[in-house]
Amino acid sequence: MKMGIALGLAAAVTLLLVMGTLFYRRWKKQNPKHLLVDAFLERHGHLQIKRYSYSEMKKVTNSFKNKLGEGGFGSVYKGQLKDGRHVAVKILSELKGDGEDFINEVASMSRTSHVNIIALLGFCFQGSKRALIYEYMPNGSLEKLIYEDNAVIGDRQLDCQTLHDIAIGVARGLEYLHKGCNTRILHFDIKPHNILLDENFCPKISDFGLAKVCTRKESKVSIFGARGTVGYIAPEVFSRNFGAVSHKSDVYSYGMMVLEMVGGRKNIKAEVDASSEIYFPYWIHNRLVSNQELGLQNIRNEYDNEMVRKMTIVSLWCIQTNPSTRPSISKVVEMLEGRTELLQLPPKPYWFSPSTSP
Incomplete structure (x- = not known):
């Protein structure tokens, strides 16, 4: 009697194990994406x-x-x-x-x-x-800091020195990804939302879901389709007719982001006055060419004006349509830490976006 019960229990356990194994294999077969993640882990x-x-x-x-x-x-x-x-x-x-x-x-x-x-x-x-x-980043994303309606976090007023420090910090982070790692990492989604700020407003690059890991020797990378956020996507990422995709694609996104930091507004169709709209990089480039006052709300003295002018010139170099014309991110750091009078004004940038390709 006892022997029969024991054999019956053993058979039941064996059957459950077999059924469980078959179910698991079937689930894995129907969920190949989990196989890929498991293999990576x-x-x-x-x-x-x-x-x-x-x-x-x-x-x-x-x-x-x-x-x-x-x-x-x-x-x-x-x-x-x-x-x-x-x-x-x-x-x-x-x-x-x-x-x-x-x-x-x-x-x-x-x-x-x-x-x-x-x-x-x-x-x-x-x-x-x-x-x-x-x-945990107590001051949230840069996006919450730079736009006009959110120009104050706690008791900290947005100022040009803070903007300049953040711009250099993000550039140094990108320089590390491009040159400092054992492998080169291209981010492909640099934008204010993906820059987080700690308690001292030190910027940290986040969200690597679209990143591409490649060898240090690779100057060009192969990707399928466009990746990134409209308004920050480099022209060559959207269409290879503009050139090869490389670390310069991150430089373009960085330049668009810094222009938004400077202007406190979105680059695309940014409001200039109560009755008209214009592409902000055009507007600020025209101001620099004609040597007009930049007229931005955070400029309080000549020191602020020089810092903003430097950031603007550097970012306009970063968003040049031809990737070969853009500086490397290491050169960007050098330019931001150097003297403004040594910087040359770049050519006027194209208005490029996936919806309004030049």
């Missing part, structure tokens, strides 16, 4: 960042009580690790395509360590649950 078992379970994510975020923001990628929550550090936890929405964005983020961030690059502290990949854990 197996290859990179030595990652210096911790892998968390989803239940641990709930504990870190106190069951996702404090939401910091959301977007097409998912939602971001404030959390706290066991050691007391505050973190930002990005809970990603439905895995898109083959999981490339998730892999890009983990692969890129695990290779970086720089004062101007956001630190990835951990990740979660459990079934359909995916999350990325970053150091």
